[in-house]
Amino acid sequence: MKTINLKKFAIAGAALIGLGTAAITTVNKNTEPTTVQAASSKIKVSQSTAVKKFRAKYPSAKIDSINLEKENGRYVYEIEGFTSTREYDMRINASTGKVISAHSEAKKNRNKKAINLSKVISRSTATKIAQKKVPDSKAIEWSLDRDGSRTVWEVTVSKSGKKSEVKINALTKKVISVERD
The missing domain is CATH 3.10.450.40 (Nuclear Transport Factor 2; Chain: A,)
Structure with a gap:
């Protein structure tokens, strides 16, 4: 009888831990995009x-x-x-x-x-590339400019209060450099 109660208690405890982890994961998944979209919502x-x-x-x-x-x-x-x-x-x-x-x-x-605007990648695409290079970051500034013979996006991203600048070839999508503060 004690074995059955112990098994039920263990199963119930595991289920609660699983539900708690799922709830936390769901909360994190729901709040991260809001943070990233915060800048976008102002634009x-x-x-x-x-x-x-x-x-x-x-x-x-x-x-x-x-x-x-x-x-x-x-x-x-x-x-x-x-x-x-x-x-x-x-x-x-x-x-x-x-x-x-x-x-x-x-x-x-x-x-x-x-700049030939019809050939460059969008700001949204440049943002996705920069955020992939610096995971869990938020894009806060963008610049589309000429750098010598290349057209480049410079996307400034922020993660945990630290800024990084990701320079991307605006025609090929290739990351040229990442400078971290």
């Missing part, structure tokens, strides 16, 4: 919409960089472009789509090259 304006605003204001400009960074508690796109004689810069609130500033000046750098 309501797509990169293509921001580019359209830039092109509406500067139709002849070729884009040579796109940055998405947190500034004063909000995410802001900064898009830079150029023509043969001028350089352009526009900052757009990534939550509202409102143009924060637009600036134009005489071109200083004659060696600028445009």
Whole structure:
């Protein structure tokens, strides 16, 4: 009789441990994406919409960089472009789509090259690649720019309060480098 009660107690205990582990795993699986999506939820304006605003204001400009960074508690796109004689810069609130500033000046750098936006990987794809390289991290800043002859995404990710910058070839998806703080 004691053996049967002991077996029942052992089985019940194992079941409780199993359920507890499953519950904790479920909680962790449900909370991690929320953390990663927290940055994304503040970014309501797509990169293509921001580019359209830039092109509406500067139709002849070729884009040579796109940055998405947190500034004063909000995410802001900064898009830079150029023509043969001028350089352009526009900052757009990534939550509202409102143009924060637009600036134009005489071109200083004659060696600028445009980014072919139809051939580069998306910010979302670059984020996934960076987060795969630094597991359990959260993407917090993005930059699409020229690096010599290459077009690269620089994705800054944060994990446990430490930042890493993952540089990715924007055409081939190949990780070029990972710099950790």
